[in-house]
Amino acid sequence: MVFCLSLYIVFQKIMKVDPIISVAVILSETFLVACMWGFFILKIDWLKDINTGKEIYHLNISNVLSAIRFSLVPMLIVMFGLVSENNNGNIKIKISIFIFTVIVCLTDLFDGILARKLNEVTKLGMVLDPVGDFLMITCFSILIFSKNIIDWWFFILIMIRIPGLFILMVFFLITDIKFKLKTTFLGRATIFYLLCFLGISALKLFVDKPFPFFDEFIIVTEIIGAILIVLSSAQKIKLLIYYLKNQKIIRKELSKENIQF
Secondary structure, three states: OHHHHHHHHHHHHHHOOOHHHHHHHHHHHHHHHHHHHHHHHHOHHHOEEOOOOOEOOOOOHHHHHHHHHHHHHHHHHHHHHHHHHOOOOOHHHHHHHHHHHHHHHHHHHHHHHHHHHOOOOEHHHHHHHHHHHHHHHHHHHHHHHHOOOOOHHHHHHHHHHHHHHHHHHHHHHHOOOOOOOOOOHHHHHHHHHHHHHHHHHHHHHOOOOOOOOHHHHHHHHHHHHHHHHHHHHHHHHHHHHHHHHOHHHHHHHHHHHOOOO
16 A cells, blocks of 8 residues: 555656545555455455465465555555546656556566466465456546547446456355356456457547557457357356256365365
């Protein structure tokens, strides 16, 4: 949190941000961090390597990377939104913000690799990683849609696929319906594609015409993205139906693997 707020203070001094917006950012950061640490405290037993059973007594590097990505979202959204409204702003500042955001997004690639290499694949990381992705995609989709960069129908598809899946997962946890956080190649491809798509779309927040045929490019990539969303959603629905119909089997499998969601 200190890291996030320090970055924002520097940004605020450069961009002369409205105090009300700054208060909103600070409150958002505080709320997210409080929720995250509350979750850590309640689920401290989730800090155990799933494959080896090794006890982990502190947040490992993978969980830290996921936590940073998770907590930086409010600040990044405000930074992008304000810079896009300040068309006469310093181009170096705009480029710096964009590069910084790319680096934050790249942590999504490294946290999983490090967790597997260091034998620190935890249940906490299995939850924190997708939640960070969902939050990033949802917030950036809202921002980009509000700037009329993407079409309404594609925005609705994203909202159904990403926040909808998260809400369903929370519902399962509350109602004690057992399930596995199973990632598939199609699901990972969809998330990666959406992150890349939103990153390219966000270029228009900085310049009016990022490259020739930009609008046509967005339409084509929206169609491809829609196909991926529909296919991956169908796959998830099929998997959820299996979980609902086979709760006894799932409970036995989770008990053997010592994983309880």
